[in-house]
Amino acid sequence: TFTGLGPAEIKNVEASIPEPLREAWREHKYFVRHVETTLARSLYNCDELAAYSGTALAFRDRLIIEWNKTQQRQTFTDQKRVYYLSLEFLMGRTLDNAMLNVGLKDVARDGLSDLGFRIEDVINQEHDAALGNGGLGRLAACFLDSMATLNYPAWGYGLRYRYGIFKQEIVNGYQVEIPDYWLDNNPWEFPRHEITVDIQFYGNVKKYQDENGRISNSWEDGEIVQAIAYDVPIPGYGTKTTNNLRLWSSKASSGEFDFQKFNAGDYESAVADQQRAETISAVLYPNDNLERGKELRLKQQYFWCAASLFDIVRRFKKTKRAWAEFPDQVAIQLNDTHPTLAIVELQRILIDKEGLEWDEAWNIVTKTFGYTNHTVLPEALEKWSVPLMQNLLPRHLQIIYEVNLFFLQSVEKRFPNDRDILSRVSIIEESHPKMVRMAYLAIIGSHKVNGVAELHSDLLKSTLFKDFVKIYGPDRFTNVTNGITPRRWLHQANPRLSALIAEKLGGYDFLKDLTLLDKVEAFVDDKAFREEWAVIKRENKLRLARHIKATTGFDVNPNALFDVQVKRIHEYKRQQLNIFGVIHRYLSIKAMSAEEKKKVVPRVSIFGGKAAPGYWMAKTIIHLINNVADVVNKDPEVGDLLKVIFIADYNVSKAEIICPASDISEHISTAGTEGSGTSNMKFVLNGGLIIGTCDGANIEITREIGEQNIFLFGNLAEDVEDLRHRHFYGDFKLDPQLERVFDAIKDNVFGDKADFSALTSSIEEHGDYYLVSDDFNSYITTHEMVDEAFQNQEEWLAKSITSVARMGFFSMDRVTNEYADSIWNVEPLDVTD
Numbered sequence: 001t002f003t004g005l006g007p008a009e010i011k012n013v014e015a016s017i018p019e020p021l022r023e024a025w026r027e028h029k030y031f032v033r034h035v036e037t038t039l040a041r042s043l044y045n046c047d048e049l050a051a052y053s054g055t056a057l058a059f060r061d062r063l064i065i066e067w068n069k070t071q072q073r074q075t076f077t078d079q080k081r082v083y084y085l086s087l088e089f090l091m092g093r094t095l096d097n098a099m100l101n102v103g104l105k106d107v108a109r110d111g112l113s114d115l116g117f118r119i120e121d122v123i124n125q126e127h128d129a130a131l132g133n134g135g136l137g138r139l140a141a142c143f144l145d146s147m148a149t150l151n152y153p154a155w156g157y158g159l160r161y162r163y164g165i166f167k168q169e170i171v172n173g174y175q176v177e178i179p180d181y182w183l184d185n186n187p188w189e190f191p192r193h194e195i196t197v198d199i200q201f202y203g204n205v206k207k208y209q210d211e212n213g214r215i216s217n218s219w220e221d222g223e224i225v226q227a228i229a230y231d232v233p234i235p236g237y238g239t240k241t242t243n244n245l246r247l248w249s250s251k252a253s254s255g256e257f258d259f260q261k262f263n264a265g266d267y268e269s270a271v272a273d274q275q276r277a278e279t280i281s282a283v284l285y286p287n288d289n290l291e292r293g294k295e296l297r298l299k300q301q302y303f304w305c306a307a308s309l310f311d312i313v314r315r316f317k318k319t320k321r322a323w324a325e326f327p328d329q330v331a332i333q334l335n336d337t338h339p340t341l342a343i344v345e346l347q348r349i350l351i352d353k354e355g356l357e358w359d360e361a362w363n364i365v366t367k368t369f370g371y372t373n374h375t376v377l378p379e380a381l382e383k384w385s386v387p388l389m390q391n392l393l394p395r396h397l398q399i400i401y402e403v404n405l406f407f408l409q410s411v412e413k414r415f416p417n418d419r420d421i422l423s424r425v426s427i428i429e430e431s432h433p434k435m436v437r438m439a440y441l442a443i444i445g446s447h448k449v450n451g452v453a454e455l456h457s458d459l460l461k462s463t464l465f466k467d468f469v470k471i472y473g474p475d476r477f478t479n480v481t482n483g484i485t486p487r488r489w490l491h492q493a494n495p496r497l498s499a500l501i502a503e504k505l506g507g508y509d510f511l512k513d514l515t516l517l518d519k520v521e522a523f524v525d526d527k528a529f530r531e532e533w534a535v536i537k538r539e540n541k542l543r544l545a546r547h548i549k550a551t552t553g554f555d556v557n558p559n560a561l562f563d564v565q566v567k568r569i570h571e572y573k574r575q576q577l578n579i580f581g582v583i584h585r586y587l588s589i590k591a592m593s594a595e596e597k598k599k600v601v602p603r604v605s606i607f608g609g610k611a612a613p614g615y616w617m618a619k620t621i622i623h624l625i626n627n628v629a630d631v632v633n634k635d636p637e638v639g640d641l642l643k644v645i646f647i648a649d650y651n652v653s654k655a656e657i658i659c660p661a662s663d664i665s666e667h668i669s670t671a672g673t674e675g676s677g678t679s680n681m682k683f684v685l686n687g688g689l690i691i692g693t694c695d696g697a698n699i700e701i702t703r704e705i706g707e708q709n710i711f712l713f714g715n716l717a718e719d720v721e722d723l724r725h726r727h728f729y730g731d732f733k734l735d736p737q738l739e740r741v742f743d744a745i746k747d748n749v750f751g752d753k754a755d756f757s758a759l760t761s762s763i764e765e766h767g768d769y770y771l772v773s774d775d776f777n778s779y780i781t782t783h784e785m786v787d788e789a790f791q792n793q794e795e796w797l798a799k800s801i802t803s804v805a806r807m808g809f810f811s812m813d814r815v816t817n818e819y820a821d822s823i824w825n826v827e828p829l830d831v832t833d
């Protein structure tokens with residue numbers, strides 16, 4: 001062992017080691033030191049968990065040194081910084097990513113192996129950091145990776161939830177939610193007990209005359225909660241830049257612990273106050289694309305916005321610049337409307353605390369913020385009740401009313417003859433109770449608004465935000481199509497494919513410039529390359545098959561076509577369409593002769609995803625999938641021809657196993673409902689083909705990879721409204737093949753039909769809002785084309801390789817550069833020294 005050497009001796013030993021080995025030796029030494037001292041374990045009593053902790057701590061040391069240097073560099077050069085405000089950061093695991101980004105995974109593998117550990121087992125000890133629901137949270141995590149990789153001076157700001165997204169278990173076919181207490185054993189955060197901010201709630205507003213005779217407002221009384229900063233280092237790939245993600249945790253402020261109660265002997269009630277403060281950051285709301293208007297959620301939003309703004313303003317004030325320079329130094333991106341209160345908070349700071357005039361302040365505010373919209377679904381658009389806001393944030397409500405007043409006055413001036421437009425665009429909806437429309441506030445308070453895929457951005461302009469396009473002109477609205485980080489979603493998840501590509505391209509430069517992938521197309525006819533490609537897919541399928549066996553007990557045939565749909569369960573994403581298609585396939589197989597069965601392409605239909613705990617229909621869909629699996633997987637007449645698998649607790653680390661293993665994946669939302677989708681990109685980048693509707697980024701994926709390489713089906717977005725309208729007026733006929741599926745369900749083939757009646761009747765009787773019946777025939781026919789295509793393995797392989805080669809556009813680095821140029825106006829930092 002390396003212990004017991006003094007610093008001088010260590011230097012000597014180190015000097016005697018040849019340079020290439022020195023790095024390895026150092027890592028080894030750090031590992032041993034952490035196991036023996038930080039963890040107080042002996043090397044002879046070191047299990048996999050301790051090996052994980054030791055390795056993580058060794059890498060953390062590295063990250064934090066670079067983190068410090070990066071922060072110093074950013075402060076010293078004093079360039080414009082970007083702040084990404086997101087209520088969700090779906091980071092997944094950190095160790096593997098950290099090892100790859102600093103380029104020392106091989107060193108760690110050898111070191112661990114010397115000590116008798118397999119690096120994969122050690123990596124698997126880590127708990128996912130699951131501070132997000134789905135695509136929106138994962139996009140934020142991809143942003144952090146890209147911003148660091150591209151050397152942008154950038155910070156993420158979020159909440160440090162004590163409980164991340166719940167852990168999903170399936171019991172008797174039903175989803176059961178288990179709390180995810182993820183913080184034990186988390187080496188990746190640094191508590192900053194010295195960085196605290198007092199956050200105020202409730203109270204009232206008083207007017208007073210300041211020393212210049214100006215009438216000012218002051219927000220008084222109410223209660224104070226303390227925000228404490230926790231910092232998470234974010235290493236870029238192949239660069240020294242290590243950025244910061246700052247997460248806020250809530251605590252009763254010391255002043256808040258009620259000593260009067262305490263002295264009066266009411267200790268319990270004093271502790272209860274304490275606990276109440278801590279609940280603010282206790283739990284992530286588990287809804288994806290749905291807002292419920294709960295007061296605690298609004299408290300979370302303000303708590304996080306106010307703490308982050310205080311921090312940003314404090315940093316700016318240290319530079320002693322004039323306020324007018326604020327937007328030259330600070331860009332703040334709002335990840336959806338969740339952080340919209342930051343707009344109001346900055347205005348409040350500038351006018352109430354810093355004494356700026358309204359117009360001067362508002363000009364600074366609008367130049368600072370950019371707003372990204374992620375959905376057109378009406379149930380996801382945030383509105384807060386005016387009485388709720390009046391109570392919780394009285395001063396902010398006043399400011400919102402004032403912003404609205406000035407805005408409506410300007411609209412009235414420009415459109416004097418349009419009486420309706422004022423009520424349509426007002427931030428305040430005149431309902432009972434009145435509601436604050438957060439998206440409108442976000443548009444009015446930002447200089448740029450963007451959607452996340454072309455179709456989505458077009459729909460925003462032509463429907464939801466149409467009036468605002470008229471008011472502000474088209475330039476305020478733009479599109480930045482989403483992307484994914486190739487570091488995690490190719491290199492980390494699929495190391496062999498990444499290595500094969502690197503071998504052909506002469507290195508890993510493509511991980512920093514994904515457009516270089518186009519050179520892969522030259523090898524599409526290279527026999528050895530194709531074979532290697534096919535072997536890698538097979539290995540990845542075997543890996544998933546082992547996972548399925550271990551977690552569900554079912555054996556799946558790795559030669560079968562793996563058909564995957566993993567994402568949040570939502571009616572608009574249409575897992576019901578998929579499972580109805582599976583039932584259709586099952587019934588067809590059952591009706592076949594032995595001869596006919598020989599021609600069937602064996603399939604494994606794989607599902608995964610969580611339902612929001614209160615979303616009953618989504619839970620019904622999960623139940624149906626599991627019941628179908630139960631029947632199909634045990635039916636001897638079907639055997640290997642069809643298997644149905646529900647992978648419980650889908651999360652980022654499972655996605656890393658699943659994405660590389662798919663032959664085909666499903667992105668089948670009703671046209672016009674999916675903002676972008678990002679797993680579609682992950683699957684194609686890993687050599688899987690996709691079946692999808694003309695929705696979200698599927699459209700641009702098709703444009704990039706060519707329509708011969710994708711299976712598109714279903715009605716177009718432009719036809720959806722009309723179809724819904726017709727259904728509403730009774731013009732609806734259930735697709736006959738779907739009827740056969742419903743008949744089987746109603747014959748109790750998959751358990752008690754009563755359990756699924758809401759699902760079938762939503763289609764048959766209640767207007768089929770998501771057009772499942774309208775798209776069913778097209779869906780089934782297209783799946784037949786998939787089967788046919790899969791039988792020609794050579795052509796399938798060519799499609800797979802060609803598609804990967806054409807995926808360069810979907811790198812998160814392209815996305816980040818587009819935001820930097822067209823929204824933030826920030827430059828990367830030079831880190832050459």
Ligand code: NBG
Nearest residue numbers: 135136374375452674675676677
């Ligand atoms: C989601 C969309 C996805 C999109 C991600 C990231 C919300 C509100 N929206 O289609 O549903 O890919 O955002 O942009 O979670």
